[in-house]
Amino acid sequence: MFDKNYLDKIKEEKENWDSKFNQNNENDGKFVTDSEIPIKRVYTPLDVKGDYLEEIGFPGAPPYTRGVYPSMYRGRLWTMRLFSGHGTPEETNLRWKYLYKNGETGFSAAVDTLTFNGIDPTNKDGAPEVGTSGVPLYCVDSLLALTEGVPIDKISVALVVEPFTCAPVSAMYFNAAKMRGYDIKQLIGTTQNDILTMTVGYIPYKNSPPNHLLRLACDFIEWTVPQKNVPKWHPINFTGYNYREGGISAIQELGFVFASACSHIDNLVERGWKADDFVNRLAFHLAAHKDFFEEIAKYRAARRIWAKLMRDRYDCKDPHSLQFRFHVQTAGSSLTAQTPKVNIVRTAIQALEANLGGCQSLHTNSYDEAICLPTEEAALIALRTQQVIAEETRITNTVDPLAGSYYVEWLTDEIEDRVWDYIDKIEKIGSIDKALSSGWLYKEMRDAFHKRRKRIENGEEIMLGVNKYEVSYDDCTDVFRTNKDAIEIEVRRIKMLKERRDNAKIVSLLDKLRNVCEKEENVMPIIMEVTKAGATIGEICDIYREVFGIWDPPLAI
Secondary structure (H helix, E strand, O other), X not given: OOOHHHHHHHHHHHHHHHHHHOOOOOOOOOOEOOOOOEOOOOOOHXXXXXXXXXXXXXXXXXXXXXXXXXXXXXXXXXXXXXXXXXXXXXXXHHHXXXXXXXXXOEEEEEEOHHHHHOOOOOOOOOHHHXXXXXXXXXXXXXXXXXXXXXXXXXXXXXXXXOHHHHHHXXXXXHHHXXXXXXXXXXXXXXXXXXXXXXXXXXXXXXXOOXXXXXXXXXXXXXXXXXXXXXOOEEOOEEEHHHHHOOOOOHHHHHHXXXXXXXXXXXXXXXXXXXXXXXXXXXXXXXXXXXXXXXXXXHHHHHHHHHHHHHHHHOOOOOXXXXXXXXXXEEOHHHOOOOOOOHHHHXXXXXXXXXXXXXXXXXXXXXXXXXXXXXXXXXXXXXXXXXXXXHHHOOHHHOOOOOOOOHHHHHHHHHHHHHHHHHHHHHHOOOOHHHHHHOOHHHHHHHHHHHHHHHHHHOOOOOOEOOOEOXXXXXXXXXXXXXXXXXXXXXXXXXXXXXXXXXXXXXXXXXXXXXXXHHHOOOOHHHHHHXXXXXXXXXXXXXXXXXXXXXXXXXXXX
């Protein structure tokens, strides 16, 4: 990027500087990123490689290193979306309305454990967990209650469900929207639908094997976008955030999401679609962790990697297919139960990483999430954190303000190179379902977790209040308690539904679903039909279990 003679002059001056200041004292310890990339004392033009136009370019133009849109936040701010989901659909609906009134611009429905695993509240295996970790969404009536009085025709909604329950919950949402008179072709939102969140990011209960989960995920992608039933929807959100919370590095996070995305694209290409038919609606959910510059460089590298993948591997012609759009969530694993209000500071810094890195959507964690689900006060502070960045800091004045930093550009290049190597490592195992079935991904997660735990234990990684300036657990923070009557409310909702629905029709439609699963046809058309008729999530997922079987993950401890 610089004239050779000028670089030679810089090199000479750099050697003189090194010689003069080589004996200067520095702190003891390793100077590395969170991903253990060694960091030099200073960076210069000598560290910036490649052609500017090919590797960095301009915002809104390939390879999109500087952002997917020409004006970025000068034209439109990122979507502000917070964790929501607790108790009952009605209670979550009230939280949505509260946050919307205070400026939230996107809704999120984080579901409870039963919904996540396709279990009805009448099932004794999971009954105590109704509404304790998210919102219970067991039938179409649940989705009607959740969306009551909410402008879902104007605000995007994120349904945090995975491949096993993606089709029924999304179908219930679409049917509820139809019942309210909306055209689902115009709906905007996202279904998480991520096979890795369901496996390495969360230990599943009585779910089906990975090859079937991959097929179910692709059924939903196919039905929504290339088949144009809900063309504006994001039918999958590759959730690197969830696996990052287990201890993996930024390099592994991107390696996981890109290898997984390629497996899904390959499946749909095998069905006869072109990548350009759907990849512009694929979404990503990344972490904002503790290493400020590494995270910013990670987002910039991710955009460039995706553009190259789509252009070189899948021969995409549509420029939109090359755009890597992503949501960011601040790191829940960085929060502490000790002095929890310090978490407000951590979250603000991590949110700034996401915005300086050019995210399209942001979830700021609430300061009490190391203790409980967010209180109303904590959720409001999390929202105000984003609003302060947007309205008061003026970082939105220019696009990609850290571009040109010798350190940031070098680190972006370094991360990209390491991610390509890690993608190759995963793909030598095979498609993402094979990497799961073999246990390889579980071993990667295990090793990363133990490495991070040891770093915290020996003080290499600092957590204030935990291993430095240690304090006892906070006893002042209000602890949010979910509705203890949620189980009775949800059991009653299901009972009333079953009393009014045509149960003979349900049996017939579930038989039809069984046949579709056995023939490995796309499940979405019949699931739209059976959820509209009143089938519950447990009834649908029990058909999956019957036909596909139950998978025991090869956990590595």
